[in-house]
Amino acid sequence: MSGETILIVEDNQVLREGIREMLSVEGYHVLCASNGKEALEQMSTFNPDLILSDIAMPEMDGFEFLRQVRSHAEWVTIPFLILTARGEKDDILIGKSLGVEDYLVKPLTRQELLTAVHARLSRAQEIKLAQLHKAYEASLTALANAIDVRDPYTRGHVERVTAYAQVIAEQMGCRDSLIEQIRFGSILHDIGKIVIQDEMLLKPDTLTSSEWEKMRLHPITGAEMIKHIDYLAAAMPIVRHHHERWDGNGYPDGLKGEEIPLGARIVAVADSFDAMSIDRPYRNGRGLEEAYQEILRCSGTQFDPQVVKAFQRAWQQNKIQQIYVSTKTKVPSFDST
Ligand SMILES: [Fe+2]
Ligand SMILES: [Fe+2]
Structure with a gap:
């Protein structure tokens, strides 16, 4: 790994230059400061990917510098490594209590330095990716909820379908990457309904045949909406095929049996179960068992x-019911009518 910016904060010039040299040779971009105050000045114009700081320094010591770094939201995740003289256990303890990621004992070898820097940068990268992933999922959920909130009876539908589908996929022993596709596919499965007008979406009576025709387009619309978004491409078949049926009588493509992507077959069960179990507010709780029998x-x-x-195994282990109960408070007027 190279190209990242590392900030060295060390008042001993010989040591500072030695570390700078070792890191520069490895391709890191290195910046130096001789105390915490100088380092903060440097950080007003750039954010380093990692900080390596001495403790005892004039003007502002390493601990105060660390406190200042951790008090800024945009610097909180920067890995901070302290340089400590041999035997200074207190330094290590204080550093850890302030949230340092690692410490290096002076004098340090090239190997120790590179191993620690490399490990902390890799870890920081993993955390960044995980955060990005969470942010993606949160923005998808927000988008999907835009449809959910339009219809009080289906509120929470996306969340429950996602949870049911994940449990079924786990029961089937699906690999992690497929489970992730299924999560994304579940969140987005009805996204195509965004183009359906409120009067039709919220219509209390049965839809007319031309309205049904429009409604049946939502898997195609949804798939079209996400097909050019790279990180959602894998979820597209789930969105397009979640209304296919095993016997080939579903829509939009009339796929049959294993022609239907597995993720879509799983979401179909989760989706139908949720629709049936919350579709009957007047039955006051009987909907769940009936929906299960219907599946x-x-x-x-x-x-x-x-x-x-x-799905049946998950039901027997009470997992489906637990999801239902944990999200029940979010289903308005289910028990009150
Ligand atoms: Fe749908
Ligand atoms: Fe749905």
């Missing part, structure tokens, strides 16, 4: 029997 009844016709078996 079992439709195994081999509407749904993939293997997916239904996995």
Whole structure:
């Protein structure tokens, strides 16, 4: 790894230059300061990827510098390594209590320096990716909720479908990358409904046949919406095919059996189960068991029997019911009517 910017804060010029040399040779961009105050001045114009700081320094010592760094939101995640003289256990303890990532004992070898810097930069990179991933998922959920909130009876639908689908996928032993696709696909499965007008989406009566035709376009619309977004491309088949049926009588493409992507077969069960279990507010709680029986009844016709078996196992382990209960408070007027 190279190209990252490392800030060295050390008042001993010989040591500072030695470290700078070792890191520069490895391709790191290195900046130097001789105390905390100087380092903060440098940081007003750039954010380093990692800080390596001495403790005892004039003007502003390493601990005060560390406190200042950690008090700025945009610097909180920068890995901070302290340089300590051999035997100064107190330094290490104080440093750890202030949140240093690692410490290096002076005099340090090239190997020790590079190993620590490399490890901390890799870890910081992993954390950044994980945060980015979370941010993606949160923005997707916000987008999907834009549809959810329009209809009080389906509120929480996306969240529950995602949770049911994940549990089923885990029961089926799906690999992590597929589970992630299924999560994204579940969040977005009805995104195409965004183009459907409120009067139709919220219509209390049965839809007319031309309204149904429009409604049945939502998997295509949704898939079109995300097909050019790289990190969502893998979820696209789930969005497009979540209304296909195992017997080939679904839509939009009439795919049959294993022609239907596995993720879509899983989301189909999760989606239908949720729709059936919350669709009957007047039944006051009986909807859940009835919806479960209906899923079992439709195994081999509407749904993939293997997916239904996995769903059944999750039900027997009480996992489906737990999801339902934990999100129940978010379903308005379910028990009150
Ligand atoms: Fe749908
Ligand atoms: Fe749905």
